[in-house]
Amino acid sequence: MSYTTFDFSVADHVAHLRFNRPDKRNAMNRAFWQEIRHVFAAEIGTQRADVRVVVISSTGPHFTAGMDLSAFTDIAAVTGDPARRRERFRRELLAYQDSFTVIEKCRVPVLAAIQGGCIGGGVDMVSACDMRYCTGDAFFVIKEIDLGMTADVGTLQRLPHLIPQGLVRELAYTGRNMPADEALRCGLVNRVYNDQQAMLDDVMGIARDIAAKSPLAVHGSKEMINYARDHTVDEALNYMSVWNAAFIHGEDMPEAFRAMQEKRPPRFLDLAVGDKS
Incomplete structure (x- = not known):
């Protein structure tokens, strides 16, 4: 399958999934949610025996701006009986959640290499990864609170297992930026790099080391x-x-x-x- 929102390649048993919508700050449009679920559940999960590690990276100044606003427009456009609208919404939300749960359940390790902003849905996604690495200009934002909603695709369920509860609550309630140095101190990321190329070189090296193991x-x-x-x-x-x-x-x-x-x-x-x- 060809993908429209990211590039996908495999070399030396390492799969590299790279977001490729930099002009849209790699916002997660409707196609993204379908494609990310397919690549992890179908391609990596059942088709590619040679994949032993996955690296997720991005292009442009930001890792991802999170949910594309067009997705909210699609949700608001649903009409009909209120109860049936809500039942449909629940099913759609479960599908969005599953798009990142497949990362957590992927049988091989998934490493995230993050530059610039990791916003909203980006935090949901990297929280489901095994390890996270970032550049010095990276920052993390639970942006949903500023949109008048509760983050609902995994951040509030997974982040408390990664960093202290009080810090999760502060980030979720305030929507403030967490810079790279703070992310390193609290254990959200394993390492911070001067630039994206240095990060990718090192993360790919870590991935190859893992791929060489049983x-x-x-x-x-x-x-x-x-x-x-x-x-x-x-x-x-x-x-x-x-x-x-x-x-x-x-x-x-x-x-x-x-x-x-x-x-x-x-x-x-x-x-x-x-x-x-």
Whole structure:
């Protein structure tokens, strides 16, 4: 499938998804929400066995301005019985939410490389990523409060797991900018870079390092971290025992030990792909 709101390429087991609407500040129009869901749920999720890591980056001075205002116009244009309008709105909102939930549930790590403004829906999206990196001019804004609405696509559900509760509340209630240095101090981003090219070079290097590891072990690590976030320690430990009982007896550990003994890079099989159903 060809995409209209971002470029998509794969090299060295790393998929690179790059927003390509800089003239619109990479605002998320209706096509974007459909395309982002398709690339993660279908292409990366069930078709591309060679993808082991995903990097999301952008073009122009800003990462994304968030929701394109045309999407709000589409919602307001719906007419008819009030109850049915609201039922339709709920279904559409769940679909918007799923557009970023597929990032969180993607079995491979997803890294976000952010420059300039990461606004509104941009915060929803990067909150669903595994790691975030940014340039010194980056800033993060929960902009929905200034539009008279509550952020509803994942920020308020995921951000409290990434940074302190009091800070989340301040950002959500005030709509103020969080600059890059503050994002680094509170742990929202892992590193801050002088410019976008330096950031992309380093983030791609991190992605290649991850891609060189056992894809099954990386997938298991992401699964366990996400599960532990949402469950008790006892529940997470129990799930860990089931996971390793199922997957530790494959070829990856023997290959890792052989590679160490032979002083060479390990050669791991790709994960299997196929229809989720």
